[in-house]
Amino acid sequence: xxxxxxxxxxxxxxxxxxxxxxxxxxxxxxxxxxxxxxxxxxxxxxxxxxxxxxxxxxxxxxxxxxxxxxxxxxxxxxxxxxxxxxxxxxxxxxxxxxxxxxxxxxxxxxxxxxxxxxxxxxxxxxxxxxxxxxxxxxxxxxxxxxxxxxxxxxxxxxxxxxxxxxxxxxxxxxxxxxxxxxxxxxxxxxxxxxxxxxxxxxxxxxxxxxxxxxxxxxxxxxxxxxxxxxxxxxxxxxxxxxxxxxxxxxxx
Amino acid sequence: xxxxxxxxxxxxxxxxxxxxxxxxxxxxxxxxxxxxxxxxxxxxxxxxxxxxxxxxxxxxxxxxxxxxxxxxxxxxxxxxxxxxxxxxxxxxxxxxxxxxxxxxxxxxxxxxxxxxxxxxxxxxxxxxxxxxxxxxxxxxxxxxxxxxxxxxxxxxxxxxxxxxxxxxxxxxxxxxxxxxxxxxxxxxxxxxxxxxxxxxxxxxxxxxxxxxxxxxxxxxxxxxxxxxxxxxxxxxxxxxxxxxxxxxxxxxxxxxxxxxxxxxxxxx
Numbered sequence: 001x002x003x004x005x006x007x008x009x010x011x012x013x014x015x016x017x018x019x020x021x022x023x024x025x026x027x028x029x030x031x032x033x034x035x036x037x038x039x040x041x042x043x044x045x046x047x048x049x050x051x052x053x054x055x056x057x058x059x060x061x062x063x064x065x066x067x068x069x070x071x072x073x074x075x076x077x078x079x080x081x082x083x084x085x086x087x088x089x090x091x092x093x094x095x096x097x098x099x100x101x102x103x104x105x106x107x108x109x110x111x112x113x114x115x116x117x118x119x120x121x122x123x124x125x126x127x128x129x130x131x132x133x134x135x136x137x138x139x140x141x142x143x144x145x146x147x148x149x150x151x152x153x154x155x156x157x158x159x160x161x162x163x164x165x166x167x168x169x170x171x172x173x174x175x176x177x178x179x180x181x182x183x184x185x186x187x188x189x190x191x192x193x194x195x196x197x198x199x200x201x202x203x204x205x206x207x208x209x210x211x212x213x214x215x216x217x218x219x220x221x222x223x224x225x226x227x228x229x230x231x232x233x234x235x236x237x238x239x240x241x242x243x244x245x246x247x248x249x250x251x252x
Numbered sequence: 253x254x255x256x257x258x259x260x261x262x263x264x265x266x267x268x269x270x271x272x273x274x275x276x277x278x279x280x281x282x283x284x285x286x287x288x289x290x291x292x293x294x295x296x297x298x299x300x301x302x303x304x305x306x307x308x309x310x311x312x313x314x315x316x317x318x319x320x321x322x323x324x325x326x327x328x329x330x331x332x333x334x335x336x337x338x339x340x341x342x343x344x345x346x347x348x349x350x351x352x353x354x355x356x357x358x359x360x361x362x363x364x365x366x367x368x369x370x371x372x373x374x375x376x377x378x379x380x381x382x383x384x385x386x387x388x389x390x391x392x393x394x395x396x397x398x399x400x401x402x403x404x405x406x407x408x409x410x411x412x413x414x415x416x417x418x419x420x421x422x423x424x425x426x427x428x429x430x431x432x433x434x435x436x437x438x439x440x441x442x443x444x445x446x447x448x449x450x451x452x453x454x455x456x457x458x459x460x461x462x463x464x465x466x467x468x469x470x471x472x473x474x475x476x477x478x479x480x481x482x483x484x485x486x487x488x489x490x491x492x493x494x495x496x497x498x499x500x501x502x503x504x505x506x507x508x509x510x511x512x513x514x515x516x517x518x519x520x
Contacts, residue, residue: 051411053407053410053411056407058336080413080415082413083411083412083413084412084413085413087411087412088411090407090408092404094402094404094405096405096408096423096426097405097427098426098427098429107412107423108412108414111409111412111414111418111423112412112413112414162411162412
């Protein structure tokens with residue numbers, strides 16, 4: 001089951017440059033929340049603060065409090081522990097190129113020391129099913145490399161890989177930006193189903209996509225969160241002028 | 253443009269082809285069962301072979317690889333994954349200098365480190381000398397190959413909660429395997445024919461020796477000894493020895509390549 005996320009007074013930096021300014025926000029469990037905004041507005045930086053990927057960049061740091069369920073992200077939890085409960089799907093599909101499809105999906109469990117062959121098999125089948133990829137790859141799970149799949153399939157493989165470690169939250173950083181409309185449609189359908197079990201945060205450039213998949217939407221501009229509300233409200237009746245300008249296409 | 257490319261390929265392959273052809277012309281006639289199974293005969297007696305040197309070379313190269321490959325790969329991992337700083341720069345500089353040190357000097361180092369301490373020449377000392385020569389090549393190629401692995405692959409692993417050390421070994425290194433192996437084979441092929449560092453480490457031996465702490469024959473040493481001798485029979489054997497050495501190197505490289513290719517997936 002998904003868990004809620006609470007973000008309080010988060011500031012993020014790259015060296016001396018501040019990229020996020022005092023972000024406060026609550027993500028509802030088992031809902032999808034979209035983060036929109038023009039390029040460079042900090043939405044990707046923000047999503048990477050939720051699973052401590054931000055700090056893997058040299059000189060980058062985060063201030064503030066993030067709680068995911070009962071877990072305090074920046075206090076008393078190791079980054080590896082946290083990331084097993086918070087899955088991430090990246091902008092560009094990044095399957096492990098030298099691993100088979102099976103090993104890609106099983107990698108999160110295997111490389112964390114999980115060895116039970118039978119249970120691994122079950123997890124792989126279940127994850128590939130959840131990612132709507134099973135029918136397309138079931139005949140060559142062990143023979144083909146993850147990199148031999150098409151772009152859309154690779155992205156769904158990455159989703160399956162993230163689901164295999166049974167996270168509570170799924171972070172998606174522009175998961176469809178490199179995909180054609182059909183693959184995009186498949187992944188959006190998937191997000192709809194995954195909401196039942198996971199809390200989803202999706203960063204997107206595509207406002208129609210935000211409107212289609214997310215119940216809540218946050219609008220970022222220049223490192224600040226300008227508006228956060230029900231998706232319908234953000235798009236139909238934004239309370240901030242800057243949000244209105246952006247969603248109506250007057251800038252960005 | 254194409255013709256220039258073809259011409260350069262020919263120019264590059266020509267010396268290799270010429271060496272190989274000349275070795276076969278000079279050496280193939282002297283390779284027979286006795287050459288491959290017997291130890292050298294005293295001067296004046298016909299026949300005999302280099303069996304002990306062939307085995308000795310394999311033992312010395314085995315010892316060298318056992319020490320040099322893990323050390324080189326380890327250093328390469330450090331340089332690429334943890335050494336993007338001043339310490340890394342120092343290691344890189346030292347490694348490049350070491351790469352340029354004449355091999356006979358490295359022989360002297362191994363002499364001081366191992367031979368003086370043990371009190372006699374040995375396969376181990378020869379192995380240490382060659383291992384020292386392998387490290388910089390392997391370290392630098394490993395570093396380059398690991399740097400070619402996209403950051404996105406490492407991020408994917410971190411995102412799954414896989415610890416950094418595990419990511420480095422099971423994801424990054426595994427993704428770069430074929431390049432790293434190329435570096436290892438380059439280093440191996442380079443030291444396999446080395447003579448100078450073995451002169452006062454492995455020293456050579458006219459008889460069978462199965463102990464790693466005793467003076468040991470090596471093909472390159474045997475070729476050297478026979479080539480500077482005044483005897484025609486020994487000259488012929490030196491040519492044969494050179495041919496066998498090259499075949500062994502090519503065989504080892506081909507075997508490793510074959511093994512790697514068969515462990516690789518379709519589309520990888």
